[in-house]
Amino acid sequence: MIRFHLPVSYLLISGLIGLAACQPVDVFRQPAPQAAARVGVSNTNPDGVMMQGFYWNVPTRTSAGSWWQNLQAKSTELAQSGITAIWLPPVHKGGNGASSVGYDVYDRYDLGEFNQKGSVATRYGTLSQLQAAISAFKSKGVKVYADIIMNHQLFADYQENINGKLLWTGFSFPGRGNTYSSFKWTSANFNGVQQDNQWYKLNGPDWDFQPYYNGDAYDPLLGCEIKYTDRPQVEELVSWGNWLTTKLNLDGYRLDAVKHIYTPFVNEWLDRVKGSSRFAVGEAWLNNIANLQDYAARTGNRMSLFDVPLHYTFKQMSDGNGAWDMRGLQFAGFIESNGDQAVSFVDNHDTDDKTGALYSPVVNFKMLAYTYILLRHRGYPCIYYRDFYEYGLGSKLKKLIQIRRENAYGAAYEYTTVNDADVYVFSRAGDSTHKGLLLMLNDGRTGATRTVRTPFVNATLVDKTGNTSGTIKTDANGNGVFKVNARNYAVWVPKV
Known part of the structure; x- marks a missing residue:
């Protein structure tokens, strides 16, 4: 039974160049006619291309079986196409069981192994199918990144009486019991809970942090908001992160909704789970380069960030449908200011979801946008599954990735x-x-x-x-x- 009305905001969630001698200088001035401004050199991973391996509400069954089996079946093609990492959808059990896309976190330790919320499998399949898909990718040299949701939990198992109000804040995980973890969640572990379109504050008058970026970053997003100024929750999520990494042999992570999570916790989790050998990218949905730069500083440059401003630049190009000024692509996006930390993308599961608050698809000139992110000198490009397989761009994207591997090197x-x-x-x-x-x-x-x-x-x-x-x-x-x-x-x- 759905016990929370999830908010729409979430779920519907230089200088003058002597080019003849190839001796550019690093002084930014207005170039002479038909000269060029030198803007950088190849990054340390010029060939790397990530794929987001899902979209919102992928089918529960495909011609290959479950979604995990579908990805496994495509692993050879993707590896041969030059995809070097695959970003998986949420691997844990969501509150709606087999129909849940996973962002409504119920049990992080249930990877499609226990009969909970009406099914053993998640929307994407069973644990064994997930592990088989991961093994298939890794055997072909493709790294695997998991989607990590640590802001909240939903669809509690029982209610607690909080100041005379019955609130859904108790998680006992009866289908899993104490397997993998004996930690049980109660109202003591949360800042607050959203129920019946209303917030009920728990454990003090304050949230973990006050809004900033003119309110664009804030704590209470949805469901049972985890309180990260307390050590028990911190230790449990760190323990879970290390367990998940080992269980699935992960190479990295995509961290969901990081601007809504207490930043000191994010930093500690990255230090104790990610370490120095794995990759992480955070979804800080901030359409402002200065704010992204500030957030990167707040997190001590521990992880990459999605280039949200660049996506909206492509959206403007798309909406202009020929009337937009293409000079807007010059020195554009977070990739220009923080190229080593930027993950560039054209569309994703949120921007492509018609029912979502972040719906902002790049419809026109999508291949121009992909050419931009795949062949420029900065950023780690992420290709969207649906563009590759369902919107007819696969062969063109394969060609661009080939060009990236063979030609996208040197001064820019x-x-x-x-x-x-x-x-x-x-x-x-x-x-x-x-x-x-x-x-x-x-x-x-x-x-x-x-x-x-x-x-x-x-x-x-x-x-x-x-x-x-x-x-x-x-x-x-x-x-x-x-x-x-x-x-x-x-x-x-x-x-x-």
Whole structure:
């Protein structure tokens, strides 16, 4: 029985460049005509590409069986496509059992093993199916990241009388008992509980922290809000995190709703669970680069963060449908200011969910956005399962990942005097073993040509995407006249 009315907000949840000599300098000034601003070099993991391996309300059955079996069946294709890490949906039992997407946390220790909330399996399958899927990915060199939800719990087993009000705050886990953990949750472990569209405060007048970022970051999100200023809860979630990591042989984590969790706890959890050898990315849904930078500082740069501002930049491009100024892509997003910490994405399960408060899909020019995140010099790009498999972009994304692996290396250049309202140009100079590239994105309704001074001297270039026919030749200064089709993208690379 649903005992909480979950809020809609959650569930519906430089300088002048002598390019001819390839000797750019690190002073940001307005470039001379057709020159470029040097903006960086390849990051330490130039090939890495993550995939979000699910979407909101994935089917409970697929042609391969459960969702875990579906992912296992696709592990070979994804590995061969260049996916280096898979982000799994919540692996634990949710309050609605086999129908729950998992963000309504009930029992973190039940990974599809115990008969609770009406089923043994989670929405995604059983524990054995989950472990088989993970083994399949890891055997192919693909790392596995688990979705971690530590802000709240829902669908309690029994009510407690709190100041004369019966509240659903008791978790005894009768189907699991004391297996893996004997910790039982009661009202003593929570800051407050949301019931019947109302908050009931527990254990003191204050929450773990007061709102900040003009109220965009705040503690009480939904359900039974875990109180992390107390040690018992901290120790239990740290113990669980280490248990889960060992149980599933995890390589990393995606931390849900971190801006709603007491930051000192997040930092301690990362120190004691993630350590130095695993990866973590936090979902701090802040559409403000300065706020993301501040949050990164608050967490001591312990984890990466999703580049939410860049997603909304792509959304503006999409909504403009050709009228948006493409110069808005210059030096855009959290990837520009914090490239080593930024996980870039185009869409995810929240932005693609029509019933959700974060619904903001990139409908137009989605491949332009993917070209941007996959071929630029900063950020760890994340591809969305539905784009790859259900929205018909798989073959195009495979080609871009191939180009990323083969060409996206070396010094990077923003062409601030070439870019205009319709066309965005960017290049990578390559290195001793990779030829580099020049990408062009065009949201205009007509094809375009641009004269660009590239790092490629006396070279013949082809569009490796296959979108544009013919070849382009550059002169002794690297100059060439490059073209891109209407509402399309091109990635020009020197021929071997």
